[in-house]
Amino acid sequence: MATFLPQFQSIKSSFAHIVLSVEDVSDLWPTIKKGFEERLPFKRASLNNKTRNPVLVDELPAEFILTTDARLRSRFPQEQSLFWFREPYATIVLVTCEDLDEFKNILKPRLKLIVQNDDREWFIVYVSKAPAHNDQATKMAKKVFAKLEVDFSSKKRERCCKLDIHGPDPNFWDDLEGKIMECIRNTLDRRILFYEEEIRKLSEQRFMPVWNFCNFFILKGNYSGDKPCDCFWDTSESLAFMFEVAHLHEDALREYDELELCYLETGKQRDFGGMEKGDDQATLLDSGKKALAQIVQDDSFREFEFRQYLFSCQAKLLFKLKRPFEVASRGYSFIISFSGALALHESMLPFCMREVWVITACLALIGATASNYEDGLAAPDVEKEFYRVQGELHTLCHTKFMRLGHLVGYGSDIERSPVNRNDMLGNVDKRKVFCQENLSQSVDHHKEFYIFLHSAITLVFPCSASLSMLPWPKPAVWPPLPPDASSEVLAKEKMILQESPRLKHFGIQRKPLPLEPSVLLREANRRRASLSAGNMSDLFDGRPSCPAWQTELLNNTRGCILLLLISCVWDMHAYNCIKMENFLDSSQTSVSDSSGTPSAVQRVSNVSMSRTLSSPGNFDGSIDRPMRLAEIFVAAEHALRNTISDAELWKSLSSVEEFEKKYLDLSKGAANNYHRSWWKRHGVVLDGEIAAVHHKHENYDLAANLYEKVCALYAGEGWENLLAEVLPNLAECQKILSDQAGYLSSCVKLLSLDKGLFLPKERQAFQSEVVRLAHSEMEHPVPLDVSSLITFSSNQGPPLELCDGDPGTLTVALWSGFPDDITLESLSVMLTATNSNDEGAKAIKSSEAIVLMPGRNNITVSLPPQKPGSYVLGALTGQIGQLRFRSHSFSKGGPADTDDFMSFEKPTRPVLKVARPRSLVDLAAAVSSALLMNETQWVGIIVKPINYSLKGAVLHIDTGPGLSIAEKHEIEIEKHEFGANNTDHSDNPPDNHSPVSADVKQLSLEDGKINLPDWTSNITSVLWIPLKAISHGLAEGTPAGTVSQRQSIVDGLRTIALRLDFGVSHNQTFEKTVAVHFTDPFYVTTRVADKCSDGTLLLQVILQSQVKASLTVSDAWLDLQDGFAHTGKGDGRPVSKFFPLIVSSKSRAGILFSICVVDTPAKDGEELDPISVLNIRYTISGDRNLGAHSPVTKELTGPENETDPLTFRSALVLQRPVLDPCFAVGFLPLPSNGLRVGQLVTMKWRVERLKDSGKDVDSDDVDEVLYEVNVNSENWMVAGRKRGYTSLSTKQGSIIVISILCLPLVAGYVRPPQLGLPDVDKANISCNPPGPHLVCVLPPAFSSSYCVPAA
């Protein structure tokens, strides 16, 4: 079957439609050909697919071919079944006949002959030539056609149709198309059945030795046919191709899928292929590139070509199905899997065939899919996926391209990044790099030893490209250096020498990522034929003198082997000795850890030193000189030139510039596509690659833009290790672009990264940059956000609590992320009130420059008075040089965690609480009882701080009128003891209150101010101020029994205005006016105790103590007014001799005086003394805590018993008895039912003339007597005249009654109205019976009408 392959492929390439054969019986075709071909291609063809489901094909191309055509006639029957897809799908028999006889005799037998082959689908088109106007001819034609139908059509199937040349029936063409479709459908169904049967048969034999994939393939891939078939292998592809030709693409695709599966399972050839010229260019989208016959071998196909061919067929169908995204995703998978297959055969393929193929495949796929794809073609998620795959393809291509670049020595031109870096097993490879680099530099003149070490290192550190994204090519033999390439080698060497690791900004030095040149050097030399033979164990084994201990070491720990190597190097070269010494120093520790005894290590080291390997003779002569790196580059370049047939690709590798251009294109393509997919991170990372190229070419603007994107991604998600790679580059670009703000921000970010990511000196460089810029003149100074670098928190413990209006001192803990001390010119802490939103944050500024040390710093700022509320730390602002900075980052009490990038946690704990205004202090009088009037008394002021310190408080004292401070006395202050009032008793002697006691301090008054001592700042204290209340009036005594006319309390009240200035900065003021009550010691009342018959009156003077103190009366005398005289000796002293008389607090005492009434002759020009004065000498014994006490002056003079007695004087008015009464006024009794508010009552007085009037009276003997009713209008309402004249007979004994209607207004004991006779001297009026002093007035009667009885 394989012999048909060329034919098959040629058919396939030239055949794209189905064939309809025309049996032109009556030479009609030239006439009607045009009409027929106008119908092509068929629209809306309905076909059945493989599963017999109808499929509507929009456009079905076809071709009419005469049966006499050579293309149909020259086929061998054998070919027919194989290439059945190209056989006609329908046979159209064209006939015409105008005579029945002719039809019967000639045409009918001929037609029978033609249609007798049942295999073919056929139908007859009867062409009528009869003109429309010729009825006869028309009739005849109808007859013939009717006869034709009878003979050839059946009930099941209509096989005839009629075409009228001169007037075609409009339905004819539809009829014709219908018949053609029916034929095609039937033929297709039949052929599908046939192929299926064939395939089934072949499938059954699949695992038998005689089975032939070629046959199977052609059969499966080719069936229906209008167009050349796509098939290679026999049956299988025929079917697929038939579907394709019939535009049943889905079915064709399915067939190809099955075919691929089948091939991968059973059809693979041992010979992989790919060795021919041009094979490096992928043909996965170009099925016709290579003839099938070329790739067939032993009845099957070579994998290399055939898999690509199959994929190209699938891709073609998918493009036809408008599914380019599927081509892309299938293509990517295909490339990955095919790349794997190439890797398996890499040793046989040309050098770097795999890489080149992948690059060309990716590029082809990218180009084809992108050109076939239109935006909006697919659903959004499919579209995203499409772009992702595009990105993946770009990346894969980019990766492989990089690999080629590295091989020819362009790798150093591309900045190495984690994206393009080879090996992720950093530590292991770094060790290798270390060893190799040092060794290769120093010992290459001992080449055999170098080789030995090289192998040893390889053994110790097994080549662990386990995670390598870009494994080095693994040809069987590394390409050798061409003989005439010495100039190229020189050029490359020059290039290598010129290249120096680009110094990163800030002096960041990094070793090149462990990719090349060292690893390539090793890999290439390893793969050279002579070097690939052995590894270290082989070397050891090959040495007859290999001691057992070495083998043991070899088998035991690699660490020991390392020591062995080190010792060898030691032996070799002094320079290396020194270098390795350091190496050993650090490794010894680690090895000794594992072995447990350092001496053991030393021993091993010593032993190995004694057994030098400086001349391992086995190696001499058997090993070529290792290639140098430049040689490897040149060799690879030459080999690649042989491999790469694509001129474009080779051009990209021909120079560094072209290489970079291509590299950039691929990176951009990948990044752009990733950005349009879900894989944003991939895109951004590739942006970083592009930025690196721009950076290198000094396109700093572009580079900075891209770097910013990358940094934003890494910083946003907290990938610091990755950020640390890119950020210095961004900073450099920003610096060059004079983007000071950006540069500063980058420096700050660099500083805030994890400390382990940079060396201390690098971090210092960052800081010095910040400081340098901060102190320079910035063009556009911008606030710098240092949230990640300087964090702050309140100190541990409760928040600072302040009272309203108080300033304070706030301590804030700052964590500095700077590596060195840094000076802040100013620093402000923002306080934000938590309880009110309207108020913005307030800045609290620190007054002086602050030097921040690395780590924690405690900063103290003074706090002006704040409004009441709770405050949290808002932000930190400050200045470094000219640079304003700002930090929002609140630290929870530890150093800033830089990975806390996403949470600017608002500090919830308040740092300051300012209390609402409240009483901070209270001032009150120490005693409530009265003090002595007119004497200097201690007035106690209790100063009570209420949870507030009174440190430095000043009390201003301003005494009111009638009160003065005895300034010559000190002011005392003492601790106030609660309950002292209860414990002390007024009768206690005041000894325990000596003026200078242990806890009493003396203060002096200056300008009315007293500075309170500090010890009183937090305790309640009493301030004793010597004050003297002045009252110029004389106390008045009153007769006993009369309503008290006591001195009003108000008269004794004095006020002291106090103002206390206190608080941290005397910002608080408390003002209070304290009332102090002063009084006389006694209230004096008198009464006549007895009237003696001799006219002597016993006058009882009652002394009522008014103070809470014990009064001792030592003497008392009475200076009588005129009209009275003392009886007896007349010295005015009382008769009794029981002085001293002690009057306790609130008690009474009485003194009797014996007086008599005397007539006092009126002295000319002198007024009679109307007042008697009672003089009392007394001493007082009281406690100042309770009230009245000894006057201050007295206390100062000495002990109590030596004090001078005080003198109290009280005026007394003595009334002479009524000796000559003319009128008697008697108060008539009130009604017995009592008085009630609101109830009228009649007050009656009886006025009786006791004596005849001495006046000359009128004949009617009537005298007018003036009367007056004195009444308190608040208590009584009087109806009638309160004052008036009444008539009274002048005769003795005449009586009148004066009545007045009164209305009591208030309830209680009230003074009733009094009747007076103003015209009559009081001495002539006797009251008999006297009126009551008080009457009882009841409350008004309850009104029951509105009362509801209680339930």
Place this chain on the structure above:
Amino acid sequence: MIVCVAVVGHQNNPLYIQSFTKGDDSLLRISILNVEGCSYHSLKRHHIVHCSLDVVDERVNNPKKSGLIINETFLGLLNPTENYKVYGYLTNTKVKFILVTTDLEVRDVDARVFFGRFHTAYVDAVSNPFHIPGKKITSRKFAERVSTIVKSFGLSSGG
């Protein structure tokens, strides 16, 4: 061989990345000499883990396409490349676990078992009252436990 495991926070921030490479620990210390390159050794795995988050995001955002079952934490194979495979696991709190392995044949059941254990270890680690949620996991105990889990990878199911 598992070469790297990682815990990534719900905001895609790395919480824990640990690599497991063949080689003697004592030998690894030699790399201290190469101070300048110290930070580089982790770069590649950071890059791989970071980029695999794209796939996690894609899976999460397209549950239908990726065939993700609701409430299924195991995300399966995220990123097969030529040389290594990345598996993912997503907790209900959107914390991601990433596993990078060089094993070409990894059975899903092994990966599931691994992630199950890893998840338990993570839950225990973050339940530590001294651990600040969202911060890197620095617990040595956790690291030891992860090492144990990594060592037993693939053994549980008899693989």
